[in-house]
Amino acid sequence: MSSVLYDAPGPRARQRNIALSIVFFLLLALLLWWAWGKMDDKNQLEWALWEPFVTAQAWNTYLLPGLGNTIKAAALSVVIALPLGAVFGIARMSDHRWVRVPAGVVVEFFRAVPVLLLMLFAMEFYVRSTNVSSDDRPFYAVVTGLVLYNASVLAEVVRAGILSLPKGQTEAAYAVGLRKGQTMSSILLPQAVTVMLPAIVSQLVVIVKDTALGGVMLTFPELMSSRSTLAANYANVVPSFIVVGIIFVALNFALTTFASWLERRLRRSKRGTGKVLGAEDVEELNAAEVGGSFGAGAGGSI
Numbered sequence: 001m002s003s004v005l006y007d008a009p010g011p012r013a014r015q016r017n018i019a020l021s022i023v024f025f026l027l028l029a030l031l032l033w034w035a036w037g038k039m040d041d042k043n044q045l046e047w048a049l050w051e052p053f054v055t056a057q058a059w060n061t062y063l064l065p066g067l068g069n070t071i072k073a074a075a076l077s078v079v080i081a082l083p084l085g086a087v088f089g090i091a092r093m094s095d096h097r098w099v100r101v102p103a104g105v106v107v108e109f110f111r112a113v114p115v116l117l118l119m120l121f122a123m124e125f126y127v128r129s130t131n132v133s134s135d136d137r138p139f140y141a142v143v144t145g146l147v148l149y150n151a152s153v154l155a156e157v158v159r160a161g162i163l164s165l166p167k168g169q170t171e172a173a174y175a176v177g178l179r180k181g182q183t184m185s186s187i188l189l190p191q192a193v194t195v196m197l198p199a200i201v202s203q204l205v206v207i208v209k210d211t212a213l214g215g216v217m218l219t220f221p222e223l224m225s226s227r228s229t230l231a232a233n234y235a236n237v238v239p240s241f242i243v244v245g246i247i248f249v250a251l252n253f254a255l256t257t258f259a260s261w262l263e264r265r266l267r268r269s270k271r272g273t274g275k276v277l278g279a280e281d282v283e284e285l286n287a288a289e290v291g292g293s294f295g296a297g298a299g300g301s302i
Helices: 011-041 045-054 056-091 097-112 115-130 135-161 167-175 180-217 225-234 237-269 279-291 294-299
Strands: none
Touching: 045 056, 045 225, 045 237, 056 097, 056 135, 056 180, 056 225, 056 237, 097 135, 115 135, 115 180, 135 180, 167 180, 180 225, 180 237, 225 237
């Protein structure tokens, strides 16, 4: 079956794809076997190095508190960055120059600055200009940097999603008397959400991963920082990296899986439920209209 985006592969193409898949999995198996051998040569597979991860102490003392801080910082950043990005994205499309230009300057500036630099600036700001306690400063700095950077990126996602809709949607809304604000909130944004969702999810994954920058540079006790403490106490650097990497993969996979389910649900809810009419059905409808309302109307006018 062909699609709008691609043609269905033929018999030769299917055979070629199967052969390439077999080669890929063989190479992947060789790579894993090589990595396993290297770790074995360096004594990284000894049970003493992996034993802490099957005990409650390592999880309750290091990994779970770090994971909780990662989720807390990422969730708060998302809650603030999403509406802020939507506001700036819509502001960039304003008809008023005094709204559009400042919004564009803010978005382009914070998109151009690395998120780590924003975190460091925020940390210095909280140290020198506020009364935030030293224990809370890393958390505030991480959230501030994530919000400033990701809100500017999400603003462009929102703007692109709205501009991707057909112009006829806006023209039809204006034709029935809706104002620009009503058109944006009732017509454009609900349709653009489905278009924007994959890009938004990708940015949410970036937010989760970027919390690790706060642990490395700002001593924020997130998952990666907690891994460092655990590895220092148990002398298992490589196993701790592997376990934390698996945790990040599982967390982001759960996020993307939920987003994929939500996208499918949104698309199903917007899909038309009427059946496609055939030629006979159309002829019956035309006959009914001619003999019914149209015919009666014509006879009445005579």
